[in-house]
Amino acid sequence: MTIYKTFAKIYDEVMDETLYEDWLDFTTRHIGESQKNILELACGTGILSVELANIGHQVTGLDLSEEMVELAKERTTEADELLSFEVGDMLDLKKTNQYDVVTCFSDSLCYMPNEEAVQTVFNEVNRALKSGGIFLFDVHSIFKIEHEFPEYSYHYQTDEFAFLWESYPGDVPYSIEHFLTFFVKETEEEDIFKRYDELHEERTYSIETYEKMLSKSGFTDIKVVADFTDNEPNDESTRWFFICQK
Structure with missing residues (x-):
């Protein structure tokens, strides 16, 4: 994906x-x-x-x-x-x-x-x-990567989707990994949600x-x-x- x-x-x-x-x-x-x-x-x-x-x-x-x-x-x-x-x-x-x-x-x-x-x-x-x-x-900034992002957690939810964002230190200096999980409603008629996962890697x-x-x-x-x-x-x-x- x-x-x-x-x-x-x-x-x-x-x-x-x-x-x-x-x-x-x-x-x-x-x-x-x-x-x-x-x-x-x-x-x-x-x-x-x-x-x-x-x-x-x-x-x-x-x-x-x-x-x-x-x-x-x-x-x-x-x-x-x-x-x-x-x-x-x-x-x-x-x-x-x-x-x-x-x-x-x-x-x-x-x-x-x-x-x-x-x-x-x-x-x-x-x-x-x-x-x-x-x-x-x-x-x-380096300050944000090293001190604000690590262990950052954010959740957002509506009737149509849920969004979970978790951040952890990356493997190289001044880097961060964002793990994003989505639960997206598949149809209007049924409350069936499909899960998607994405990894976003950033460094400064x-x-x-x-x-x-x-x-x-x-x-x-x-x-x-x-x-x-x-x-x-x-x-x-x-x-x-x-x-x-x-």
Whole structure:
């Protein structure tokens, strides 16, 4: 089962909608008000892409999951000339156009298996950006991976499904394993639920490691802030944001 295959069906319901507002606010603060051509990597079901298009930006949403992209496309109409969605891999952006802005939020980079893969993403993003373009992304901090995620437990239930999320330390430094279990109602007529299990593996690195890789990819102006603010990270910041200029 591919990652998110089941999760895509109930993704919107289990996600905190206020996070999308925070990502939208953060993005608009750092790209200005004039219309931009934006590529949103790991766009999921397209909520942020839609909001960016609604305020006048030309947006392409890209996601590895066909299921996510199908849900995202349901948000569009024939009148949405500023918005499109595609299935694609952030590890290979050769076929994409050039953009003013590339974003990659929701700690999606933490799903890369190793530093080499992260470096490849940075290289591909740099190539996809116009000169002077901006790359915005976020990742989990080491503090969150080491102190907040271990033994994390979350349960969510409706009449249609139940969702269980348990997290445990991974096998490599600064990594975490999320065990997701879904019980999804099969039919409306009968209370029969089918169980699905997924393993999501994430890892992060030090800020210095990210900065070194970004510089190697050709980014010359790199700023790091934390937790949706424009403040520098501290020892207990949970999410690091990078603002990078080509």
